[in-house]
Amino acid sequence: GAVVSQHPSWVICKSGTSVKIECRSLDFQATTMFWYRQFPKKSLMLMATSNEGSKATYEQGVEKDKFLINHASLTLSTLTVTSAHPEDSSFYICSARLAGGWDNEQFFGPGTRLTVL
Amino acid sequence: AQSVTQLGSHVSVSEGALVLLRCNYSSSVPPYLFWYVQYPNQGLQLLLKYTTGATLVKGINGFEAEFKKSETSFHLTKPSAHMSDAAEYFCAVSEDRDDKIIFGKGTRLHILP
Numbered sequence: 001g002a003v004v005s006q007h008p009s010w011v012i013c014k015s016g017t018s019v020k021i022e023c024r025s026l027d028f029q030a031t032t033m034f035w036y037r038q039f040p041k042k043s044l045m046l047m048a049t050s051n052e053g054s055k056a057t058y059e060q061g062v063e064k065d066k067f068l069i070n071h072a073s074l075t076l077s078t079l080t081v082t083s084a085h086p087e088d089s090s091f092y093i094c095s096a097r098l099a100g101g102w103d104n105e106q107f108f109g110p111g112t113r114l115t116v117l
Numbered sequence: 118a119q120s121v122t123q124l125g126s127h128v129s130v131s132e133g134a135l136v137l138l139r140c141n142y143s144s145s146v147p148p149y150l151f152w153y154v155q156y157p158n159q160g161l162q163l164l165l166k167y168t169t170g171a172t173l174v175k176g177i178n179g180f181e182a183e184f185k186k187s188e189t190s191f192h193l194t195k196p197s198a199h200m201s202d203a204a205e206y207f208c209a210v211s212e213d214r215d216d217k218i219i220f221g222k223g224t225r226l227h228i229l230p
Contacts (some may be wrong), residue, residue: 004160034217043207043222044161093160104149104168104211106218108160 003027004096006109013084014117021079021112023094029074030096034106035067038091050077074099084116119144119210121221129227136180136195138224143189150191151209151218161207167191172201178202198215203228 003026013019016025023033031052036044048069049057056069066088068080077096081088095106120196124139142148150166154160165176172184182193191208 006160013147041225044220046217046219049217091158104213104216105151105163105166106220108153108162110160111158113158 002098002107004094004109006085006092006094006112008112009110010113010115012115012117015085018080019081019084019114021081021094021114022094023077023079023096023109025075025096025107028096028107029067029099030077031074031099032097033071033077034095034097035069035077035079036095038093038111040091044093047079083113084114086116089114089116093112119148119212119216119219121208121210121219123206123208123221123224124227125224126222127225127227129229130198131229133197136193136198136202136226138193138206138208138226140182140191140193140221141189142191142208142210144210146212149211149213150182150184151205151211152176152180152193153209153220155205155207155223157204162194165205174211198226198228200228200230202226207211 005024007022029066033050035047047062050069052071058064071077093111095108118213122141151166152164165174167174167184176199180195205223207223209218211218
């Protein structure tokens with residue numbers, strides 16, 4: 001149980017285009033999902049916390065207009081990278097926290113590799 | 118604010134030898150502590166977690182970690198390394214069941230034949 005999927009697993013796009021990444025909790029409900037960015041050989045940087053039915057909370061330094069997050073249901077959150085540029089190329093990972101969970105365990109998706117040309 | 122320090126960005130051990138990955142945390146309240154493993158181009162998998170209770174926590178794949186409040190540490194160990202243990206390991210902390218999780222910078226574990 002507690003499986004999180006991401007789609008697509010990788011995407012290549014041209015500079016200036018927008019890319020949407022989906023994060024789904026397949027067998028549980030998640031009131032809260034998290035979006036991380038991971039640079040090569042680096043740790044995970046929390047970008048934003050996504051709560052179902054409300055606006056996302058962005059970490060300091062993350063442009064909310066560039067990284068649009070929508071958490072439309074208890075099983076789906078989306079991250080849209082708008083007007084992507086080469087510096088946005090990275091590995092994006094989402095995680096989901098079990099609704100009603102008591103120990104703050106997050107379940108991670110397999111990640112999405114974004115390459116902006 | 119909470120933080121995590123992982124000593125050693127790279128650790129190499131021989132197959133069959135003891136694995137010790139160090140993690141120290143900073144937290145103003147009793148922490149929730151986690152160890153995650155990441156294989157190349159994959160997401161993170163939880164190895165083990167400490168919330169309350171017994172300070173020695175056993176996880177998957179033979180790993181365990183001990184919460185030492187006096188040392189603010191949560192080191193990860195495994196008695197005998199296996200080639201399949203080669204991966205990136207992240208220690209993480211949160212201060213509350215609803216708080217965000219902060220990750221350390223990670224330790225790459227290399228297993229020598």
